[in-house]
Amino acid sequence: MPDLFHTLLLASCAKAPHAPALRYQSKDTDYASLMRQVNQLASGYLNQGIARSERIAIYLEKRPEAVVAMFAASAASAAFVPVNPLLKAEQVAYILADCNVKILVTSAQRLRSLTQVLATCPDLHSIIVLDTEIADELELPATIQSLTWTQALAAAELAPVAAPCIDADMAAILYTSGSTGKPKGVVLSHRNLLAGAASVSAYLNNQSSDRILAVLPLSFDYGLSQVTTALSVGACVVLMNYLMPQDIVRAVTTENITGLAAVPPLWLLLAQQKWPKESTLRYLTNSGGAMPKATLEALRVLFPAAKIYLMYGLTEAFRSSYLDPDEVDARPDSIGKAIPGVELIVMNQQGQPCAANEAGELVHRGALVALGYWNDAEKTAERFRPLPPRLAGLPLPEIAVWSGDTVRMDEQGFLYFIGREDDMIKVSGYRVSPSEVEEVVADYTALTEIAAVGVPHPLMGQAIILVLQQNAQQSLQVEAIRQHSQQKLPAYMVPAHIQIVSENLPRNTNGKIDRKSLQTQFQNFFLTSDKA
CATH class of the missing domain: 3.40.50.12780 (ANL, N-terminal domain)
Structure with a gap:
């Protein structure tokens, strides 16, 4: 019976090593090959000095290397941190710094977008880049070593032995939006992940003959569950962006x-x-x-x-x-x-x-x-x-x-x-913090009155309306604010509508902005207009 996250793969590999585990862009990776790559990359992590329970972030779209990187972290007694590929550089940097990430696995294209913020991640010392060639023009901090995916897999026999780990140890950190702005890192143990896979695959009656299409982000607990439930029973996961x-x-x-x-x-x-x-x-x-x-x-x-x-x-x-x-x-x-x-x-x-x-x-x-x-x-x-x-x-x-x-x-x-009980907004399945949206806009133009609220939307479940107060000293431009939001926020966090008002925003009895009142005011905005 598996007791650590990566041993979930060992059990399925032992039963059917040549069965397809992953399929991506019409190419299969069988369980034996997947397990081999996991062990090789785990050795690569250890060669980079990763220690027990230290964090390894994966900033990639859905692809086999992302799955390998997660399971390899477990095999190295480390913890994996899947980062939503929709996040922008500042948000990625916050996560890397918040949980003291030591190793980042990403692509050259994504790494280019991060070069200006890596200096704010003091614990990051190694970056593994999928591409066979690392762009020489990238200026990385002197404290960060970069190597290719091939190099990370190459010296498996030289790696030290991973420190022992038990099922109560940390296996992953999933970041989810918090009601007060900055995302929160939910710490999951090996036991959490394995118990979840066993429970969900049981009531779904997953079998080794199943072929599961993974379309949700692996940084989303629901999306990660597609992978764990399928691989726990020897099924095939078809990865799709x-x-x-x-x-x-x-x-x-x-x-x-x-x-x-x-x-x-x-x-x-x-x-x-x-x-x-x-x-x-x-x-x-x-x-x-x-x-x-x-x-x-x-x-x-x-x-x-x-x-x-x-x-x-x-x-x-x-x-x-x-x-x-x-x-x-x-x-x-x-x-x-x-x-x-x-x-x-x-x-x-x-x-x-x-x-x-x-x-x-x-x-x-x-x-x-x-x-x-x-x-x-x-x-x-x-x-x-x-x-x-x-x-x-x-x-x-x-x-x-x-x-x-x-x-x-x-x-x-x-x-x-x-x-x-809180003010979280649910957009297309993502939990969005109102204050995180508000902070980004407030950084662009100083505002004393600003509120982001979620209202019903026929396609997205909820959509974000941003309400701003304009006074005599300000000249707010909706399109400029929208463009700034698009530059700083992932698409699902960008306000669907920006409303500029001249009066003060409504207050509740505690003197705080009354979001419920604003929600009521705009309750039918997307249901009765052509903006949906």
């Missing part, structure tokens, strides 16, 4: 895909495409927000033989609940019940379990509870809290994830999402 929804339709057809995961805005687009009458899809999964009923109904018509799993999860616990496909027609608005090996409790403000249909906070307990937020004791204490004691004889408290999400549980134990 799509441009248009029709590209996904073609890939599903030509690659004989059996499993496909997406977020609601992508499902909406896929439901509008022209699909072949016959499909190999065995199941579809949804997370990152509620799937609209119209989209669900359209998918049922397009794929009558496929099971549809409606799921709910949070990075702090990787995956929490799913709705059995047999219940989808009867309860399409439910997020289901706890996944195998997890208990979900609805707690009231007094810390007691709620009665049936009483609204309360969703609390997640079990082996998937993360180790906390990297380098942030205050935020960790807010989200990872002890459960009320259940047995007097157990003196040590159990730490659970208090999600911040308000839900209710009916008499049959099915959960229903009600809302969030």
